[in-house]
Amino acid sequence: MKRVRxxxxxxxxxxxxxxxxxxxxxxxxxxTAAMNAVISExxxxxxxxxxxxLKDAMAAVNAELQVQEGKTFKNFDKTKQLLAxxxxxxxxxxxxxxxxxxxxxxxxxxxxxxxxxxxxxxxTMLAKAPKGKGAAADIxxxxxxxxxxxxxxxxVQGLIEKEDFNAAMTKANxxxxxxxxxxxQVKKALxxxxxxxxxxxx
Amino acid sequence: xxxxxxxxxxxxxxxxxCAKEEPVPPEVKLAEAQEFNLWRAGAPxxxxxxxxxxxxxxxxxxxxxxxxxxxxxWFRDYQPVQAEFVRVLKQGDELFKLLEIEKQNRAMRxxxxxxxxxxxxxxxxxxxxxxxxxxxxxIRLTKAEVILNEVRTLYEREQYRxxxxxxxxxxxxxxxxxxxxxxxxxxxxxKGQVRKWKKWTEETIEESAGREIHSVVVVKADRKLFLYKxxxxxxxxxxxxxxxxxxxxxRARDNATPEGRYRIIGKNPRTPYHRxxxxxxxxxxxxxxxxxxxxxxxxxxxxxxxxxxxxxxGGNKGMTYGCISLANDHMEELYTIVEVGTPIAIVGALxxxxxLSSALTGIQxxxxxxxxx
Numbered sequence: 001m002k003r004v005r006x007x008x009x010x011x012x013x014x015x016x017x018x019x020x021x022x023x024x025x026x027x028x029x030x031x032t033a034a035m036n037a038v039i040s041e042x043x044x045x046x047x048x049x050x051x052x053x054l055k056d057a058m059a060a061v062n063a064e065l066q067v068q069e070g071k072t073f074k075n076f077d078k079t080k081q082l083l084a085x086x087x088x089x090x091x092x093x094x095x096x097x098x099x100x101x102x103x104x105x106x107x108x109x110x111x112x113x114x115x116x117x118x119x120x121x122x123x124t125m126l127a128k129a130p131k132g133k134g135a136a137a138d139i140x141x142x143x144x145x146x147x148x149x150x151x152x153x154x155x156v157q158g159l160i161e162k163e164d165f166n167a168a169m170t171k172a173n174x175x176x177x178x179x180x181x182x183x184x185q186v187k188k189a190l191x192x193x194x195x196x197x198x199x200x201x202x
Numbered sequence: 203x204x205x206x207x208x209x210x211x212x213x214x215x216x217x218x219x220c221a222k223e224e225p226v227p228p229e230v231k232l233a234e235a236q237e238f239n240l241w242r243a244g245a246p247x248x249x250x251x252x253x254x255x256x257x258x259x260x261x262x263x264x265x266x267x268x269x270x271x272x273x274x275x276w277f278r279d280y281q282p283v284q285a286e287f288v289r290v291l292k293q294g295d296e297l298f299k300l301l302e303i304e305k306q307n308r309a310m311r312x313x314x315x316x317x318x319x320x321x322x323x324x325x326x327x328x329x330x331x332x333x334x335x336x337x338x339x340x341i342r343l344t345k346a347e348v349i350l351n352e353v354r355t356l357y358e359r360e361q362y363r364x365x366x367x368x369x370x371x372x373x374x375x376x377x378x379x380x381x382x383x384x385x386x387x388x389x390x391x392x393k394g395q396v397r398k399w400k401k402w403t404e405e406t407i408e409e410s411a412g413r414e415i416h417s418v419v420v421v422k423a424d425r426k427l428f429l430y431k432x433x434x435x436x437x438x439x440x441x442x443x444x445x446x447x448x449x450x451x452x453r454a455r456d457n458a459t460p461e462g463r464y465r466i467i468g469k470n471p472r473t474p475y476h477r478x479x480x481x482x483x484x485x486x487x488x489x490x491x492x493x494x495x496x497x498x499x500x501x502x503x504x505x506x507x508x509x510x511x512x513x514x515x516g517g518n519k520g521m522t523y524g525c526i527s528l529a530n531d532h533m534e535e536l537y538t539i540v541e542v543g544t545p546i547a548i549v550g551a552l553x554x555x556x557x558l559s560s561a562l563t564g565i566q567x568x569x570x571x572x573x574x575x
Binding site: 173 | 268331339519
C-alpha cells in the first residue's frame, strides 16, 4: 500500500513537471519563420527601428528560454506568451510593410518626374537660344550643364529598381535643384543675347 | 496518507516558488532602452569599437541575469547582477558623450569639405566658361554639383558617414574637370610659350614702325585687338574668339583661333558679318606644325588643316568657329583703316601674369588646400 502511494505521488510529480517543462519548439519555429518573412521583405530598409525592436524582442525570448532551460522544474508559459506577442508583432509589421514601401516608391517616382520636368523646361528655353556661330559662351556652357544633369537621371531609375527609394529621392531632388538653377541662368543669358543675330552657319 | 499529502504539499510549494515571476532589477530595462537609443543615435556607425565593447558588457550582464534567474528563487542574489548593469549604464552614458563629440567633429569636417569643394567647383565653373571648355568639363562640373546637393541633404539629416562617401565622388568629378581645363590654361603660364608670343608681337610692332604702316596684334587673354600705326598704339577693340578660342588652331573644325604671324590677304565688304578681313591662315609654320602633329599621331590621318579665318563684325560677345569678331561699328573702323598686306600677330598673352594663368593658379591652390589637413 505504501509503495502504491509513493508510485502515485511519483506519477503526479512527473505529470506536473512534464506539463510545464516542454520546450515550445513549434512556437519557436513559427515565430522565427514569421520574423524571417518580414525581415526578408525589407523591413530593415523601410522601418529600421521596427527591425531593431523585433530583433531585441527575439533576444528577450531567447534569454527567457535560457532561464527556463537552466532550471530543474521548467515552466515555458512566459516563453510561449513572449513568442505569441513576437509573432503578432512580426505579422503586424509585415502587414504594414507594403504600404510603407509603396509610399516610399511613389515619393521617389514623383521626385524623378519633377526632375525630368525641370530638365525639360531648361531644354525648352535653351532651344530658343541662338546656336552655332555667334552663340554666347554662357548658353553653350548651360547646354553642357543640362546634358550633365540628364546623364544622371538613369542613376535615379537604377536606385528605384533596386528599391533604394530614399537615395533615389535625394538624387532626384538634387538633379531638380540643378535643372531649376540652369533654367534660371538660361533666362538671364537669353536676356543678355537678345538682339544678337543668329547668322547662317559658316 | 498524511505523509503522501505532506510530500505533495511540499512539492507544490516548491514549484510555486520556482514559478513565481522573477523580479528584475530596474537597471535591466534602463540598459535595454539605453542600448536602443545609442543604436538609434548612430553609435554602431560612428563609434564601432566602443559600441562593440559596450554591447559585450551588456551581453555579459544579461548572461549573468539568466544564470541567476535559472536558480531556485531562494538561492538568487541580484545584487552582483544589478551592479553589473549599473556599470553598463555608466559605460553607456560615457558613450553618449563620446558620440556627441564624434558627431560634432564629423559635422565640422563634412561642413568644411563641402565648403572647400563648392569653392573649387565655383572656380572651375568660371574657368570652364573663360576657356569655353563647354562640354566635357561642364558635364563633370554639373555631376559634381548635383552630388554636392545630395550631400547637403544628407548633412542636414546628420548622415555624416554617407556624406563623406559622396564627397569622394565630388572630388573625382572635379579632378576630371580640372584635367580637361588645365591644358588650355597652362599654355598661358608657360615661360617659353609667352616668350614666343611676345617675340611675334614685338616683330609685328617693329614692322609697323619700320615701314610706317598699320599692324594688328590680337591678344587672346585680354580679348583685345590692338591696332598700331607707325609702331604706336592707335586703337583698341574688344573681340570675340572661337568656341575653343584659347587653344591654338590645329585642324579644321576644332573651333580654335590660330596663333602666329599673318597678313591680311583680302577684304570682303559683303559678308553676313558686316565686313570681313581674310588672313593667310594656314601659313608655312602652320603647315609644318600640322604635318608634325600628324606624324606624332596627335591628329587623325583624315584631319584637314582648315582655313577661312577672318577678322569680321557681328559682335564681340559670341563665339565663332575660330574667327576674331568685333562689334560692327569697330569692324567698320578697322576695315576702313587697314589694307591688304597689313601684318597681324595673334598671340595668347604678353605676360605670364594674365587672366588664364591666374585661373590656373586658382585651380592649383584649390588642389593644395585639399591636400593640406
